[in-house]
Amino acid sequence: MSLLEHLPVLAIVVPLAGAAMAFVTGPRRSALECAATSVLTLVPVLLLAARVLDSGPQRYAVGGWGGPLGIVLLADGTAALFLVLIGIVGMAVTVYAAGYFPTPDEEHPGPGHGLFWTLWLFMWASLNALVLTADVFNVYVCLELVGLSAVALVTLTEGAEALRAGMRYLFASILGAMTYLLGVSLLYASTGLLDMEMLSSALKTPSVASSTGLALMIAALLLKTALVPMHFWLPTAHAAAPSPVSAALSALVVKGSFFVVLRLMLDVMPPGHLGGADTLLGVFGAAAIVWGSVQALVQTRLKLLVAYSTVAQVGYLFLVFPLAGAGGAVLSSAFLGTGVHALSHGLAKASMFLAAGVVLKRFGHDRIADLAGVARRAPVLAATFALAGVTMMGLPPSGGFAAKWLIAGASITSGDWWWAAVVVAGGLLAAAYMFRLLATFMASPGDAPEPAAPLRVVRTEWVPLALATASFLLVFAVPVVTQLAEAGSVLARVGGVAP
Amino acid sequence: MSDRRRLAALLPAIVAAAVLAVIVRAVWSLPPEAEGLSVAVSRVAAESGIDNKITVVLLDLRGYDTLLEVAVLMLATVAVLSLREDRDALYRRISERAAPVLAALTRLLVPLALVVAVHLVWVGAVRPGGAFQAGAVLGAAGILLALSGYARPQWVGRGAMRSALAVGLLTFLGIAMLSIVAGGELLEYPEQSRKTLILVIEVLLTLSIGASLVSLFLSSASEGPKEAGR
Amino acid sequence: MNPATLYPLAGAFLFATGVYGLLARKHLLHKVISGNFLGSGVFLVLIGLAGRSSAESPDPVPQAMVLTGIVVTVALTALALALIKRYHTATGLTTFDPVDEEQL
Numbered sequence: 001m002s003l004l005e006h007l008p009v010l011a012i013v014v015p016l017a018g019a020a021m022a023f024v025t026g027p028r029r030s031a032l033e034c035a036a037t038s039v040l041t042l043v044p045v046l047l048l049a050a051r052v053l054d055s056g057p058q059r060y061a062v063g064g065w066g067g068p069l070g071i072v073l074l075a076d077g078t079a080a081l082f083l084v085l086i087g088i089v090g091m092a093v094t095v096y097a098a099g100y101f102p103t104p105d106e107e108h109p110g111p112g113h114g115l116f117w118t119l120w121l122f123m124w125a126s127l128n129a130l131v132l133t134a135d136v137f138n139v140y141v142c143l144e145l146v147g148l149s150a151v152a153l154v155t156l157t158e159g160a161e162a163l164r165a166g167m168r169y170l171f172a173s174i175l176g177a178m179t180y181l182l183g184v185s186l187l188y189a190s191t192g193l194l195d196m197e198m199l200s201s202a203l204k205t206p207s208v209a210s211s212t213g214l215a216l217m218i219a220a221l222l223l224k225t226a227l228v229p230m231h232f233w234l235p236t237a238h239a240a241a242p243s244p245v246s247a248a249l250s251a252l253v254v255k256g257s258f259f260v261v262l263r264l265m266l267d268v269m270p271p272g273h274l275g276g277a278d279t280l281l282g283v284f285g286a287a288a289i290v291w292g293s294v295q296a297l298v299q300t301r302l303k304l305l306v307a308y309s310t311v312a313q314v315g316y317l318f319l320v321f322p323l324a325g326a327g328g329a330v331l332s333s334a335f336l337g338t339g340v341h342a343l344s345h346g347l348a349k350a351s352m353f354l355a356a357g358v359v360l361k362r363f364g365h366d367r368i369a370d371l372a373g374v375a376r377r378a379p380v381l382a383a384t385f386a387l388a389g390v391t392m393m394g395l396p397p398s399g400g401f402a403a404k405w406l407i408a409g410a411s412i413t414s415g416d417w418w419w420a421a422v423v424v425a426g427g428l429l430a431a432a433y434m435f436r437l438l439a440t441f442m443a444s445p446g447d448a449p450e451p452a453a454p455l456r457v458v459r460t461e462w463v464p465l466a467l468a469t470a471s472f473l474l475v476f477a478v479p480v481v482t483q484l485a486e487a488g489s490v491l492a493r494v495g496g497v498a499p
Numbered sequence: 500m501s502d503r504r505r506l507a508a509l510l511p512a513i514v515a516a517a518v519l520a521v522i523v524r525a526v527w528s529l530p531p532e533a534e535g536l537s538v539a540v541s542r543v544a545a546e547s548g549i550d551n552k553i554t555v556v557l558l559d560l561r562g563y564d565t566l567l568e569v570a571v572l573m574l575a576t577v578a579v580l581s582l583r584e585d586r587d588a589l590y591r592r593i594s595e596r597a598a599p600v601l602a603a604l605t606r607l608l609v610p611l612a613l614v615v616a617v618h619l620v621w622v623g624a625v626r627p628g629g630a631f632q633a634g635a636v637l638g639a640a641g642i643l644l645a646l647s648g649y650a651r652p653q654w655v656g657r658g659a660m661r662s663a664l665a666v667g668l669l670t671f672l673g674i675a676m677l678s679i680v681a682g683g684e685l686l687e688y689p690e691q692s693r694k695t696l697i698l699v700i701e702v703l704l705t706l707s708i709g710a711s712l713v714s715l716f717l718s719s720a721s722e723g724p725k726e727a728g729r
Numbered sequence: 730m731n732p733a734t735l736y737p738l739a740g741a742f743l744f745a746t747g748v749y750g751l752l753a754r755k756h757l758l759h760k761v762i763s764g765n766f767l768g769s770g771v772f773l774v775l776i777g778l779a780g781r782s783s784a785e786s787p788d789p790v791p792q793a794m795v796l797t798g799i800v801v802t803v804a805l806t807a808l809a810l811a812l813i814k815r816y817h818t819a820t821g822l823t824t825f826d827p828v829d830e831e832q833l
Contacts, residue, residue: 511752
């Protein structure tokens with residue numbers, strides 16, 4: 001049996017071992033150790049995606065047992081897509097963080113006593129594990145791993161604001177995790193199963209307990225994905241965290257819990273199982289798009305603006321659920337659009353937060369009103385925000401445009417055109433807050449002298465620019481994404497995407 | 500209280516009541532008897548020769564869950580360590596010397612705890628027990644040592660502490676990957692060495708879990724009173 | 730009422746109490762304790778429902794889930810307590826909002 005068969009496991013075990021080793025080697029060498037682990041993680045992920053494109057979904061029975069007694073890992077197209085997103089953003093965050101945090105020495109080991117790298121690798125490992133697992137209890141453990149690492153990373157700098165935001169996040173995380181576990185308990189009590197594939201057969205005969213369990217699980221995941229109205233913890237947490245962490249949180253962590261919702265709603269549950277749940281999710285998504293964008297418009301601080309933009313963009317992801325009921329071409333189009341949106345938003349949002357970090361380092365603050373003239377003083381930064389903004393607004397040829405086009409198209413085809421209206425409205429609102437930001441950047445600078453920026457900080461500007469460019473050009477990657485999506489269990493059932 | 504505050508105070512109660520109603524309805528609807536997976540597990544347990552069915556589930560069938568759970572505990576320890584207020588928080592003396600009664604109790608209880616921990620790990624194959632229970636007892640012994648003033652910071656160096664915390668997870672990962680080298684899937688123990696490998700994992704896990712619990716306590720503990728008995 | 734129904738109902742009650750406490754109580758330690766209520770509630774539900782098995786010993790899978798859940802709860806509680814301590818050192822507060830602090 002070749003090593004290629006074990007790629008799913010490598011994607012999890014390598015960063016996990018890397019985290020433990022980074023901890024053992026101590027603060028000074030852990031950055032280097034983390035960089036090496038990052039490469040060793042990205043390679044299996046890319047190979048796995050190639051393998052999925054080639055031979056379809058890969059199932060991996062951990063311990064050789066398989067369901068219903070053992071845990072199965074499922075690397076299908078959707079999982080591969082999310083893994084690639086996590087890998088690319090993960091690599092970018094690693095490179096950026098090496099330049100962002102001061103070099104450790106004996107006196108100053110770095111933020112959190114030099115433990116950033118360990119915590120970051122734990123987060124990467126847990127995200128990969130979350131996306132690959134096909135067992136509902138294993139999801140619980142992975143959610144806890146992600147949540148713990150996220151909270152630890154938010155509170156790394158230990159300022160009062162970060163501690164407060166981190167604690168709110170932790171309490172929301174606890175509530176979400178326990179509610180999810182309660183849901184799993186009811187689901188197991190009624191079906192005797194924890195394996196997702198077996199559950200999808202068993203759930204063809206619904207019962208009160210299994211439906212309640214699933215409803216609790218999804219409600220908990222909505223809290224973790226910060227879907228309106230349960231989004232209260234996100235803006236402060238993402239804004240108060242150190243910038244590399246904010247990027248990972250907005251681009252990846254919220255996608256992780258969303259991924260599980262996708263699995264439960266589309267793969268595990270038969271269509272229409274939970275009554276009006278899919279419409280309800282769509283309504284919440286629409287509310288998120290509107291509310292998040294409106295809040296982003298009135299923010300005075302850059303990181304809070306970007307954080308509220310995340311609240312809004314998460315809403316787009318949930319529009320797939322009301323459209324899924326229509327099946328066929330509508331589902332294919334909406335599902336593909338959601339995948340493209342997750343990918344493009346992940347890249348663009350990460351780039352915005354990383355760029356915001358550079359702004360903080362160069363200008364010493366992130367008050368938007370006082371950031372006039374950034375376009376002249378730091379053209380790379382301004383270009384980054386502009387490119388990322390194009391994705392947020394949904395202008396061609398960006399990935400955001402492709403995603404919105406697909407989702408809106410599906411909505412119109414299905415006859416429920418109001419979702420398309422929401423997509424358009426969201427694009428207009430995003431344009432509003434992005435233009436407001438860019439206009440300030442392009443205004444002539446005030447009289448305040450620019451503080452001198454260390455060269456390392458200036459070099460790290462290129463990382464967010466690279467990410468933003470990638471999201472800008474993403475429309476050219478849509479065919480590959482389509483192929484991956486077709487290898488996802490959902491579309492495999494439907495029979496592929498309409499051209 | 501203004502109307503708005505009254506509403507804000509009422510909302511949690513409404514949510515809690517709704518949750519209660521939902522759960523009770525679901526529980527009430529369940530049939531009074533259900534096997535779940537117990538029969539299937541019994542079959543596997545009989546084949547593997549490990550009598551404690553929970554150990555079979557935890558370390559064999561769903562060993563991957565346990566692996567991630569060990570990662571959770573290590574992650575929490577790292578997170579708490581990242582929050583500690585000074586670099587040497589783990590090596591501060593919590594108290595200088597114990598009052599006579601505490602000292603006598605410590606001298607009695609700590610060796611007893613060590614024996615109990617070893618017993619718990621060993622007996623976990625046939626009766627309730629295992630790494631987590633033994634690790635908890637070990638952790639309690641360590642905390643008692645710190646609180647009573649017996650433990651000296653020099654006993655465990657920085658590198659040793661870090662290694663103790665990581666060894667459980669690293670061993671578990673190592674043995675898990677070993678299975679791949681031996682030609683199976685992750686965590687697919689080779690037939691003949693199953694019991695030995697599980698025991699090795701459990702022993703090193705006990706050490707890590709005990710070290711984690713002690714570190715969690717020491718990182719946040721404040722220095723105690725300087726004189727005994729105050 | 731047999732144990733297989735009593736324990737899960739008790740667990741449901743504990744869980745609901747935890748939800749109320751986590752949302753309504755202002756003091757941070759009370760929130761942490763409410764979080765533990767949530768955990769204990771879920772564990773009771775799991776174990777209680779596992780007791781429905783008629784085999785010679787109860788279903789081991791929920792028991793393993795509870796063991797895992799306990800370890801995870803310990804980890805979460807430890808982090809929460811460390812955060813509260815650090816927050817208190819930084820701000821002198823035991824609630825999120827200084828306004829609530831006055832009222833305690």
